Amino acid sequence: MGVDVLATVDEPRGLARIGTGARASLAIATVAGLLAAALVLWLIGSVTIAAGFLGAAIVLAGVAVVVARLLPARAAPGGEVDWSVAHALAEASGDAVAVTDRGGRLVCANDRYAALFAGYATPPSLPLDGDGADRLASAGRAAWRDGRAQCDGLMLGGEMLAATVLRAGADGDCLVWRLVEGQGGAAPERLADAIAGTLGVRAGEAGIMAAVIDVDGHVLAANPVLRARAGDAEIVGNDLAQYLAGDADRLVRFVAEGEMATPMRLVQLPLGDRADSPILVAMVDAEGTIAHGAAADVEALVMLMPFGVALVDREGRFMQMNAAFARAVSAEPTAPPLYPGDLVVREDKSVVADAVRRFAGGGGRSMDFAVRLKDHPDEPIVFSIASARGLGDAAVLLSLKDNGEENRLKREVAQATKMQAVGQLAGGVAHDFNNILTAIIGHCDLMLMRHSPGDSDYDDIQQIRANSNRAASLTRQLLAFSRQQTLRPQVLQLPDVVSEVSNLLRRLMGETVRMEVKHGRDQGSVRADPGQLEQVVVNLAVNARDAMVSKPGDGPHRLTIQTRSVPIAEVRRRGDIMPVGDYTALEVTDTGTGIPLEVQHKIFEPFFTTKEVGKGTGLGLSTVYGIVKQSGGYIFADSRPGQGATFTVYLPVHAASGDGPVATPLASNNRLRTGELWGSGTILLVEDEDMVRAVAERALTRQGYTVLAAENGEAALELVDGIERPRLVVSDVMMPVMDGPTLATHLRRQLPGIPILFMSGYAEEQLRRSIDLDNVSFLPKPFSVQQLAEAVRDVLSREEGPEAAQLTGHGTA
Incomplete structure (x- = not known):
């Protein structure tokens, strides 16, 4: 029938030797013969007759021994065991069943056991995942001591198992191991079914009112005692809050029981890390405690939690932790931690100890705080702590959540924010440096116009200009980082x-x-x-x-x-x-x-x-x-x-549209033109930096233009009153009092269509998005004297045509 008997109890050793009864009969017969011989010798004084009596007694005893050996012997109670009944019962069960004797030998196992463990492995040394074998051994020892033990949450190849171990046999010398597949899980659905079923009834008998609710507070399942005290047998689907009322002591009571009802303590436990995970709600009367016999129910409830949960007693010691908690904190199953502070790094021990002591005394309802575990000091996790007074010997309930993904997102957001702040700072620094470099490069260009190669100062000036251009390259990199450079997409x-x-x-x-x-x-x-x-x-x-x-x-x-x-x-x-x-x-x-x-x-x-x-x-x-x-x-x-x-x-990926080709730059500082750059006419120059204004004024004057210089927008508006219309306005963008775009708007009202050339150390692309004006050109800083002349001539050429620009030119730079 598919059941293997792997070991049996030994044959009674009394069948091979003289039994205890035979040896007793021989001793009695010998003693009786001696007494009879002594009596005959005393009465009649004949030694011969006395010896005859003694010999007859010995012969009768020998005959009795022979007869005892030849007759079939009855087995002693508890000798040979008939396993046929155990075989039949084991095979009738769909679960894996095995029996071991007092010596730890496997004496019986059914087919399901052999299929599940790929042979007849002897419990508790089964090929379970993680610390399963050690936990099963602990359950076996508890069963020898208490007669019964339960071990949930075992894993075999990723599948859940639950083990029940019973002490059996007439003399209690066997253990029956029953392993149920698909048990020991911690799904919220299983917990809801358990609350509505037998576990909920047993919890109610222990004084626990339990329910599972969704994130909106609607009841998914409730045990009978909660439905009875709420006064609504159809509580499922309704909002649990409508049945409860709070008081000043942070306790709750059932509305249906009136204001004089017994207050209750309430504990809420989310059944998952997702925002929409169900929540377990447990309530106990604040004036009473759970009976000692309900401890197993509390432990079963903790083991069903889908995340790490542990109970701590009034002395601050762990009472129980489920498998998820043990895995998360990397607690050694053979040497579990004694105190919660043993799990964290030294710097966090006092924080954990203080929180446990405060909540064990009833201070506060719940709190979250971040700690670092000893085994994972680089990844903080969140400990949730709540007072659990009234739940038997437990005083504090601890749960934990791995917030590594949340921390990663926070770091990325913080990094992006920091990079944006640093970029703004770098852009501002680069803008100021561009003004300084514009002045240095411009003065070098003006000095080089008065010196020729071979002069004693020519090489020094060239060296200054080269270093300035190198510094300008660094500022362009800063502008690139701050996303304020000019791009030509x-x-x-x-x-x-x-x-x-x-x-x-x-x-x-x-x-x-x-x-x-x-x-x-x-x-x-x-x-x-x-x-x-x-x-x-x-x-x-x-x-x-x-x-x-x-x-x-x-x-x-x-x-x-x-x-x-x-x-x-x-x-x-x-x-x-x-x-x-x-x-x-x-x-x-x-x-x-x-x-x-x-x-x-x-x-x-x-x-x-x-x-x-x-x-x-x-x-x-x-x-x-x-x-x-x-x-x-x-x-x-x-x-x-x-x-x-x-x-x-x-x-x-670029989505094609009908926007047309990308416009080419109005002025480029990457080309040197050898054409004629001289011109005539009046140019209005507006620049708040004195050194940049001085260089630009001298450069444009050397090109033949008449320059009207102003240090800000208001001064520029005063200059244009009462003079001829300027041919061009060259203005900085960022200026105090009145910036460049505002000045251009006022000038366009007085002088419609006047061309404007903006100078700035910021990106043209950034500025064009903030300047709602047409016919505007742009010259990035820093620029040389020749680049300024080229930009001015480009604008004037487009305004008056290349012929007009050629007529006004009468020299070379």
Whole structure:
């Protein structure tokens, strides 16, 4: 019938030797013979007759022993055990059943047991997950002691098991192990069914009113005693709050019982980490306590919780913790922690101890606080603590929630906020530096006009100008980081941009780095500045090269540049920081040293670098960050120390529209023209920085123009009263009292259509969004004398035509 008997009780050893009764009969016969022989000798004094009596007694005893050995012996009680009944009962059960004897040997097991454990393993040494075997052994010891033990929450290959261990046998010398599959889970649905069923009845008998409610407070399940005291048998589906009233002592009572009703303590436990998870509500009379016999019900309730829950007694010691709590805190099953403070780092011990002591004394209802566990000190978790007085010997209920994902989102938001603040600061600093550099470069240009190559001062002036241009490059990088640089966006393909710089990158990588370029299919086009995207690729590649060159070990290292389309699933994995949409990705992957975890949140900050002093400005990645953000994209760095890093740039796919081609810049500081730059007429110059105003005035005067200079907008309006119409207005954008756009609006009312050339250290793209004026040109700072002359002539040429500009020109710069 499929039941194996693996061990049986030994045969009675009395069947092989003289039994205890036979030995007793022989002794009695011998004693009787001796007494009879002594009596005969005393009465008649004959030794011969006395010896005859003694011999006859011995012969009779021997005959009795022989007869006892030849007759069938009856087994002693408790000797051989008939297992056929146990076999039949075990096989009749659909659960896994096994029986072990006092020596721990497996004597009986059914087919389900053999199938579940792939053979006849001897309990408690079963192949259970985690600490299951140790917990089952503890249950076995408890069953020998108490007669019965229960062990829930066991796992076998990811499946739940619940074990019941019973002491059985006439002499209590066997253990019956019953393992039920699919039990011991902690689903809220199972808990709701249990509350509405037998567990709820038993909890009610112990004085516990329990219900499961949804996030809106509607009852999903309630035990009979709660329905009875609420006065509504149809309470399911209704709002639980309508049946309760609170008082000044933070206690509740049932409205149906009136104002003189017994007050109750209420405990709420969310049954999951989601916002819409059901909530378990338990209430006990504040004036009474749970009977000692209800402790098992409380323990069963705790074990059903779908998250980590533990009970702490009045002395601050753990009474019980469920499996989820033990796993979360990495508590050793063989040596569970004694106090909650044993779980956390030293700095948090006093906080936990104070909270447990306060709530054990009834102070407060619940509180959340963050702690760091000893086993995971880098990832804080949230402890929820509530007073549990009235729940038997328990005084405090502890639950925990892993808020690692929440902390990650907070760090990303904080990082984005910090980067925005640093960007605004960098933009303001760059703007002020651009004014200073404009003055320095302008004065150098004016001095070079009075010196020729070979003069003693010519080389010094050139050196000053070169260093100024180098400083201007740094300010442009700061503006890139702060997203305030001037971009010239075009609709393009990322593979084309990578191809343009591939040859340059191969030379930059050197002999020890092998570069590999991959392009995916079906990539959407993007709208960005091709020159700036090339700078992104170059900066990321050079940064990767430096990381690989500094890594010890044999080469060659590998740099992989890949462009590809982005699936929606990948966008969703990036979280709320990146909205769902169509993107094209640029990935730069290296095999270098990786980015240490402690500095990963700083790598995009300006002037932060891990390179040696003198080998980096700390603006490479910050420039990349600014260009990507200003282009409407996102950048992420994924790295594990010692395993390289991957920088992924996501740019939104451009949606084609009828907006027409992108306008070309009105003035460019990247070209030097050798045509005639001289002119005539009046130009109104408005600049609040004295040094910039002085340079621009001298430069325009040398080009033949009549310059009217004003230090602010109000002074400029006073100058134009009563004079001829100026040909052009050259004005700064950001000025005190009256800024450039406001001045331009007033001038257009007095002098309709007058051309305006704005100067600014901020980005043209940013300014054009805030300036609602047409026929406006833009010259970025810092600029040279020749660039200012070119910009002025470009504007005048468009206003009067190239012929007029050619007639007014009568010299070269």
